[in-house]
Amino acid sequence: MGFNPKVYSKVLLVVVYLVGLFDRVSGIGANWGLQSTHRLPPETVVRMLRENGIQKVKLFDADYDVLKALGKTGIEVMVGIPNDLLQTMATSTKAANNWVSQNISTHLSKNAVNIRYVAVGNEPFLATYNDTFLSTTLPAMKNVQAALVKAGISSQVKVTCPLNADVYDSSPSGMPSAGDFRADIHEYVLQIAKFLSDSGSPFTVNIYPFISLYIDANFPVEYAFFDGNASPVNDGGTTYYNMFDANHDTLVWALRKNGFGNMPIIIGEIGWPTDGDRNANLLYAQRFNQGFMAHISGGKGTPMRPSPIDAYLFSLIDEDAKSIAPGSFERHWGVFTFDGQPKYTLNLGTTNSGALVPARNVQYLEKKWCVLKNGVKLDDSNLAPSVSYACARGDCTSLGYQTSCGNLGTDGNVSYAFNSYYQIQNQKDEACKFDGFGVVTRSDPSSGSCKFPIMIRPYYYSGANQRFSHLRVSLSSVIGVTLFFWIVI
Numbered sequence: 048m049g050f051n052p053k054v055y056s057k058v059l060l061v062v063v064y065l066v067g068l069f070d071r072v073s074g075i076g077a078n079w080g081l082q083s084t085h086r087l088p089p090e091t092v093v094r095m096l097r098e099n100g101i102q103k104v105k106l107f108d109a110d111y112d113v114l115k116a117l118g119k120t121g122i123e124v125m126v127g128i129p130n131d132l133l134q135t136m137a138t139s140t141k142a143a144n145n146w147v148s149q150n151i152s153t154h155l156s157k158n159a160v161n162i163r164y165v166a167v168g169n170e171p172f173l174a175t176y177n178d179t180f181l182s183t184t185l186p187a188m189k190n191v192q193a194a195l196v197k198a199g200i201s202s203q204v205k206v207t208c209p210l211n212a213d214v215y216d217s218s219p220s221g222m223p224s225a226g227d228f229r230a231d232i233h234e235y236v237l238q239i240a241k242f243l244s245d246s247g248s249p250f251t252v253n254i255y256p257f258i259s260l261y262i263d264a265n266f267p268v269e270y271a272f273f274d275g276n277a278s279p280v281n282d283g284g285t286t287y288y289n290m291f292d293a294n295h296d297t298l299v300w301a302l303r304k305n306g307f308g309n310m311p312i313i314i315g316e317i318g319w320p321t322d323g324d325r326n327a328n329l330l331y332a333q334r335f336n337q338g339f340m341a342h343i344s345g346g347k348g349t350p351m352r353p354s355p356i357d358a359y360l361f362s363l364i365d366e367d368a369k370s371i372a373p374g375s376f377e378r379h380w381g382v383f384t385f386d387g388q389p390k391y392t393l394n395l396g397t398t399n400s401g402a403l404v405p406a407r408n409v410q411y412l413e414k415k416w417c418v419l420k421n422g423v424k425l426d427d428s429n430l431a432p433s434v435s436y437a438c439a440r441g442d443c444t445s446l447g448y449q450t451s452c453g454n455l456g457t458d459g460n461v462s463y464a465f466n467s468y469y470q471i472q473n474q475k476d477e478a479c480k481f482d483g484f485g486v487v488t489r490s491d492p493s494s495g496s497c498k499f500p501i502m503i504r505p506y507y508y509s510g511a512n513q514r515f516s517h518l519r520v521s522l523s524s525v526i527g528v529t530l531f532f533w534i535v536i
Contacts, residue, residue, distance in 0.1 A: 075340065075395055076103030076123070076359035078316055081110060082366040084471045087387050088506045089116035091406050095329035095387055096122060098404040105315060107169060107358045109150035112508050118158035125152035125164040125207075125359075128191065133168050133180050136187035143190035144197060162204055164316070167191050170211040170253060172232055175372075177484070184208060185238055191248055194198075208239060209315035212254045213292055213448035214300040222282040223351070226297035227304055240307050244527065250307075252298055253316035253361070255288040256335070259377040260326050261374060268326075273338030285350045286421075288341060291317070296351040298343070314358035321390055322337050322461040323375030325449035333391040336360065339397060357460070366535075367442045386411070386503050411502040417479035420486040425457050434464050436500025441467030452497035463493055463499060470502035504534065 050275040076174060079092065087095075093116045096104060099340060107127040117124055128146070135142045147165075167188045171180035188206050195201040214236050217225040228236040236469075243250055256271035269277035270290050274280035281289040287293040295312070302310050320327040339358075346355040365381035382393055387406025394401040423430065443464050445452040452463055465485045472478035479485040493499045 055139055069380060070098060074102030076105060077101050077363040078105045078359050078361045079363045080107055080250050080366045082167050082368045083385060084368050085503050085505050087406055089113045093117055093120060095406045100395060110508060114154045114160050115158050118160045123163055124160055124162045124167050125170060126162055127166045130168050130171055130180055131181040133187045134208040136190050137183040140190050143194040144327035147198055151410055155183055165204060165206050167206055169207050169209050172214055173211055181235055181328060185242060190243060195361055206246060207248050207251045209251040209253055212252055215298055217297045223296040226300035228301050237305055239421040240344060244307050246312055249311040249313045251315040254291055254314060255293050256318050261324060272334055273342045292349040295349045299351040314356060314362035317358055318361035318380050320376035320449045322379040323444045323447060327376040327379060329391050336393055344396060371444060372525050378442060404503060412474050412502050412504060415489050416492055416499050417465045417485050418488050418492050419458050419465060422483055423484050429482055430484055433484050434461055437464040437468040441471050455497060466499050470500060
């Protein structure tokens with residue numbers, strides 16, 4: 048049989064498709080959040096993604112600058128629609144059409160961004176939302192899906208909704224095989240699962256063993272990791288040595304019991320924070336994330352789903368403007384610090400060095416810090432309001448019990464608070480006054496594991512994310528006064 052160019056072309060297309068499919072399910076992804084007072088330029092972050100071999104990125108909105116920077120890189124992108132837009136998307140097909148046109152179609156056609164998913168909402172069924180999004184999540188997903196169909200891109204871009212792992216449970220036995228969707232939201236999740244199945248979309252879930260350890264002092268620590276040191280759990284002959292596998296397979300059982308046994312699953316978020324709690328530290332974070340990478344290497348899955356795991360590490364970079372309502376650790380999930388420097392050795396299996404590659408050409412402010420002036424009496428009644436003000440508008444989450452800066456002493460805690468505010472305010476002279484309590488120094492006050500950071504030069508995004516500048520003050524001010532009391536004691 049002679050050479051047939053048409054047949055060859057078809058075979059080549061199939062091979063390319065299969066290679067792309069393999070990359071999608073086997074490559075590691077990362078969550079890239081923007082709730083920071085000072086952000087690295089998008090081009091810097093995208094270069095860092097590429098140099099670290101990170102093939103997928105999950106966003107929480109559709110920032111124009113970020114998406115444009117991802118153009119022509121081949122990096123697979125999941126674009127997010129924030130929860131505060133669910134009501135609009137659910138009630139207006141025009142709004143959904145416009146959103147898809149501006150944030151998906153434009154970037155596909157003009158900027159060559161490899162957008163594969165739209166995440167409609169983010170953990171909208173969390174109990175803390177008090178059912179706010181129960182009735183709008185699915186209608187929003189349907190309208191966005193209809194907009195993708197109308198735009199002619201529904202085969203390329205799929206709708207999903209990242210849900211927290213608490214949407215299912217395994218009561219009363221606690222075994223994965225007892226898994227089902229939670230009784231109070233069963234119908235809502237079931238309807239979403241049916242929609243996802245009908246549209247050929249994956250079920251996205253966020254799994255956090257750290258949170259289980261954080262909320263339950265009796266949680267077996269070793270079961271959170273992948274070392275095989277935990278007491279195994281036997282579920283009818285299936286043995287589980289870590290919480291991730293058990294939690295994942297609880298979802299598999301829940302989907303199977305409700306008629307969706309073959310539905311693809313994406314792990315939207317998985318990771319371990321490095322500060323802000325006694326169990327959030329570099330040692331545990333490195334152990335967990337490296338253990339997870341080793342656990343899924345070579346395409347290994349879980350007992351109920353032995354196929355490759357599709358996952359996004361949470362997160363790429365620390366975000367110092369995130370709400371700390373869930374806990375002070377929320378600002379410390381990154382495998383990189385705010386300035387793109389690796390926190391610890393992590394081998395993703397994608398670099399020649401076997402380690403993370405830092406951000407390049409980062410521009411910093413001057414090497415100077417704001418600290419407590421010598422001779423200040425710590426019982427001065429005017430000092431407390433200054434520290435409270437600094438923490439409300441800065442970041443004092445490293446000053447808790449058994450955290451990286453937990454052993455500074457009262458004067459060190461005050462200096463840390465002052466410097467955080469000073470750096471976030473771009474080292475403006477007036478930002479270190481604090482009624483005469485602060486003074487600028489060029490001597491680094493860092494001590495041991497506690498680093499007094501110097502902020503990077505501000506980068507101004509053109510996108511809609513500037514709204515976070517209003518949000519972060521209101522969230523922080525609620526906790527500012529409370530923070531002072533445990534700082535000075």
